[in-house]
Amino acid sequence: MPQYDVAIIGAGVIGALTARELSRYALRVALLERCSDVAQGTTKANSAIVHAGFDAKPGSLKAKMNVAGNRKMEGLCEVLHVPFHRNGSLVVAFAPEEMDTLKELLARGEANGVPGLRLLNAQELREMEPNVNLDATGALFAPTGGIVSPYELGIAAAECAVRNGVELLRGFRVDAIAQTGGGFTVTSKSGSICADWIINAAGVHSDEIARMIGDASFTILPRRGEYLLLDTAQGGYVSKTVFQCPGKMGKGVLITPTVHGNVLIGPSAEDIEEREDFSTTEKGLRGIQDAVRRSVPHFLVRDVITSFTGLRAHCDKDEFIIAPSATNPKMLLAAGIESPGLTAAPAIAEALAMMVYNGYDDLGGKAKWEAGRSEPVRLRELSTERRRAAVEKNPAYGRIICRCETVSEGEIVDAIRAPAGARDVDGVKRRTRAGMGRCQGGFCGTKVLEILARELNLSPEEVTKFGGESKILLQKTK
Amino acid sequence: MEDYYDLIVVGGGPAGLAAALEAEKRGVERILVLERAETLGGILEQCIHTGFGLHYFGEELSGPEYADRFIQPVLRSERIAVKLDTMVLEVTPGKPGERHSVISVSKEDGLRVIACKAVILAMGCRERPRGALNIAGTRPAGILSAGTAQKYVNLDGYMPGKTVVILGSGDIGLIMARRMTLEGAQVKLVAELMPYSSGLTRNIVQCLEDFDIPLRLSCTVVGVHGKERLEAVTVANVDENRRPIPGTEETISCDLLLLSVGLIPENELTRAAGVAMDPVTGGAKVNQDRETGIPGIFACGNVLHVHDLVDYVTVESQQAGAGAANYIQGKGAPAPEYISAKGIRGVRYVVPQLVNRKTAEPVKLYFRVGQVYKNAFVQCSASGTVLAKKKRPRLAPGEMEDIVLKPEQLAALPQDVELVVEVLEV
Structure with a gap:
């Protein structure tokens, strides 16, 4: 059974950023995601706001993490090449x-x-x-209020974590957790893993995960x-x-x-x-x-x-829970992370990583840690001259697939081949914006499907919209 | 050597091809057609049903056959160059009297900045997506625009579903109802929001009635069910304000919802170039040569306004091709005198929106009505003087109408008048 130091349950923005933080250290980390892609839950569908921090009650964890997260967000988005704008x-x-x-x-x-x-x-x-x-x-x-692309933050953080050695296990839906001699065995239909620590970043399911070790202290x-x-x-x-x-x-x-x-x-x-x-x-x-x-x-x-x-993921405590579980302190809870959770995410990730770090006497950092990811080519944002140079370097950037958002084949291929890359049509959409425009994939959908099939060595019928049974084509015509 | 053409045609569908051929016929020497797909012919390539060409060629052709009548002469022409798999990123108008430029990009040629005297915009249109309809429910796989499904079935050879509900009785929806049935799928319902179909009568007969596919008018989809793949939709009748009527909901199990809910001219390039637009058509404002407000930039086909028949696209595009040829050769009207044309009382829009009254040719005004009329008159007048009037047994939003003005009528008009097209109910 694969053995890890830390298993993070949930590859939303909290889980992915925590994985990135932990990848600084000499730890074996697994990032477990039930869906076919990262950033599929609350991370992909929210207001996309980086809150200034005037809402939460002074002294609360929400207030503290909000203000700290807001300060970190701009620099983080810069190294991860995630769109951020401090619009007020x-x-x-x-x-x-x-x-x-x-x-x-x-x-x-x-x-x-x-x-x-x-x-x-x-x-x-x-x-x-x-x-x-x-x-x-x-x-x-x-x-200091701002806006960010939340799913791109989650995707970029996961990509960075994977570059730094974190293992991303997709389609890993946790069914049971056994507590075994100081560690955990985490079971899913697709297999089991062992870990010394669990970070419970399971969003709206975080209470269900906690209950798997007998912690019923909160309800989502x-x-x-x-x-x-x-x-x-x-x-x-x-x-x-x-x-x-x-x-x-x-x-x-x-x-x-x-x-x-x-x-x-x-x-x-x-x-x-x-x-x-x-x-x-x-x-x-x-x-x-x-x-x-x-x-x-x-x-x-x-x-x-x-x-x-x-x-x-509104919690009955009406407050973030960022703490070891009282039932087993090696499960760290990141629960009730509702607004301003996105803003707070960078601070929450650091706090969780620090709790793990403090559990070791002598935990070395990695000699070579990459704080970000390489900058994705975004043809539509380039000047004519830079576009010309990009296409000269890689002609696939010259073949426009999504006409509404001007996304090229090269960008789509990059998104699929990247660490923690796209596996389905929606994954391509969130990484490149192909299909995100006003025709919503009417024209490019068929081409994106073709490229996915080619790159992932699938038949067209196997390509999905977002994993599982979300197949787009059912069978060949007669 | 400078990258230069006399005429650049953006789009190699039926509009662009007809425009390029007409310009060539009129002596334009250097013509470049830029097409983003891998083939010429545009959307006709996936329209394998027949019914094209009845008006223009007097025979019934399939889409690819119709397109081929234009593709072959274009490919044979030594004066028309074609670049496929090439996307135009920008059309930059020159200063008055100077050349325009077009930026294109392709795998083969990289980024090109091409100068030209005239540009014809022929980018066609796209389908309205689900989002524009605001249908409540889940977001599973199995919801496609009818045209996307048509590509999967006809060009790629894949079935996107087996039990089908179609929302919208536009022509593509009707054609796909028949197509899916012929491929062995069960089309359970075609639902239409309006109290009338927006498709051609012949398509309702040949695509629905002949196959016993039910068409329900004043009905829409109000719910989508299924987590990963579509499992069912809920339809409901709507009142005269197009609001769903509570209690009329019916849930129909299906694995595919096709949307045929309208077409939108694809005018990103046009808008970015600063061309004045008509908010009703969604296309540029043009004169009878299909020249936009920027001299030397023309538009034709579905990018200008959505047509129901490709035959009309051909005719319109030939006008644009001729206009561009005249412009390039300096034969354009020396001092045009424009009067505007508009629709009132039941007429939603008129194309062209501007008419140069100093013309030797008759001017045909195309227009669409906003609702169904029976035994009504359509009329064009200017300051109270009726210029043309004709009786129509039936007028419907789905069928484009026209009315013709003679050059002598236009010449006799005083200055500063407006052409007004309207419906007169009996």
């Missing part, structure tokens, strides 16, 4: 009592150590964000959030991330630019039972459209290119 956030008030909320948020933010916060009056707000509701009475401005209450993604044609509508005043179920419906030039609106907030229910609902999608008009009343919800649902 606004919380908008529409009534006197909401102005009081803004003051509370300001005080909270200052207590949390968020730099640069200031209150704007209606006039200043309109100058900063002209499309915001004229009824707005003011806003809290947080210049999955909370559905639905989003609409709009075409880049609407891209300039807002420049900052525009929040409404927070309520009981979260931070309300936001409208934000994305790092890829689209506009994102959402999320709805609905507690649900089913942990794998990623369906959108007519009610939810309509609700966010109605709600966003409070912030931007003249906003036309047209040019919608897709809608999606994310599940937040």
Whole structure:
């Protein structure tokens, strides 16, 4: 049975970044992922916001990790070549009592150590964000708020970890964990492994994993959030991330630019039972459209290119749990990681790695550790001259596959051949943006399928949309 | 030597091919056709059914046969060069009177910056995706646009599903209903949001009725089920405001949902070049030569407005080819006098949007109506003067209409008038 020092359960942004942190040291690390690809859970479907840190209660782990994560995010995205933009956030008030909320948020933010916060009056707000509701009475401005591509962060972190020797086991769905003489045996249908440590980064399933060792100290209450993604044609509508005043179920419906030039609106907030229910609902999608008009009343919800649902791993403790399990301290919990979990991820990963590190008397660092990954070629972002040079070097960069997003065959092949590379159509999409544009893969889907089949030595019928039974073609025609 | 052509045609589908041939016929010496696919012919190559060419050739051809009538002379021509597997990244308009330039990229030739006198934009259109419809539910495999499925079945030889529901009764949806049936799939339903089909009548008869495939009007898909692969869809009837009517939901098991819910002209290059657009057609605003607001840049075919028949694309593209030839040879109208054309009262749009009234040729205005009319008149007038009027037994959004104006009528108009096309109900 393969033997590891650390098994990380869950290759979302927390698991992947933790794997990257642990790959600094001379440790054998396995990154276990139930899906066919990394970053498939909460990581791929959220608001993609790097929060400034004024929401969480001062002194809470959420507050501490948020502010620390925000500080680390920019540098991390730079070495990992992940799109990040510090565009600033606004919380908008529409009534006197909401102005009081803004003051509370300001005080909270200052207590949390968020730099640069200031209150704007209606006039200043309109100058900063002209499309915001004229009824707005003011806003809290947080210049350190930002936006990031969350799934690319997860993918890049996994790629970096694999480059540094971490083993990524995909399709490894943990069915049982046995505690054996100080270690663990982790079993799945595709095989078993042994590990001295487990890091439980299983997102909405983290309580189920904890219960496998008898730890029932917390429960995850999955909370559905639905989003609409709009075409880049609407891209300039807002420049900052525009929040409404927070309520009981979260931070309300936001409208934000994305790092890829689209506009994102959402999320709805609905507690649900089913942990794998990623369906959108007519009610939810309509609700966010109605709600966003409070912030931007003249906003036309047209040019919608897709809608999606994310599940937040809301925890009954209403706080991050980043600690050894009381049942077995060699299982480290990273649970209840809901907003601001993405922002906090770099800090959470460091904290978890440190707990492992402290468990050893003398743990050497690796002689050669790569902090990042090589920069992916992004043809659409290059100047004419750099494009010319790229195509001269590798003619496959000259064959455009996705016309909406200008993605070449070379980029797709790179994405498949990379460590922790793409295995299916959605994997190619998230790594290269092929199929992410306004035709949503109508034209390039067939070509991407062809390239995947060729590169992975599969028949076209074996290529999937996202693993499992998500096959695209069923059989040959007669 | 400078990379130069008199005319660059962006797109080697039916529009680009007809435009290039017409320009050649009129004496243009150096023509380059840039096509992003590996073959010429555009979407016709996957349209293996017949029904093409009835108007233009007076015979019934398959898509590839129709395309071949243009591909062969293009390939034989010494004045038309063709580059396949080549994507145009940018069309940069020159200063007035100067050359334009086109940036293309391909595996074979790398990145090219090519100068030219005139450009014809003929990039065609794409299908509206699921996202644009906002259908609630899961996101499994097994949801494709009808055209994508058509490529898999007809060109690649693979079946994307066995039990099928089709949303949208546009022509591609209807054609695919028949095609999937012939390949052994069961098409359980074609659902259409509107109270009428947007497809050609002949396709409803030949593709649905002949195969007993049910068409349900005022009906849409409101739910998608299945985690990895599609398992079922829920359909519901809609009211006159196209809102689903509670209580009418029906869940139909199927492993493939095909979407035929509209086509969108593909105008990224056009917009980036700064060409003025018509928000209704989604294409450029043009004059009767299909010249855009930027002199020397022309547009034709589905990139300009979505056509129902390729025969009309051919005719329009020949106009663009002729216009480009005149422009290149300096034979264009010396001082054009433009009047604008627009649709009101039931007419959604008119192409061309601008008419040079100093013309020796009749001008045909193409237009589409917004709903179904029976026994109505269509009329074109200017400041209250009726220029043309004709009776139509049936008008439908799915069928393009036209009305012709004579040169002497246009010449006699006062300045600063507007051509207005409308539907008159009896």
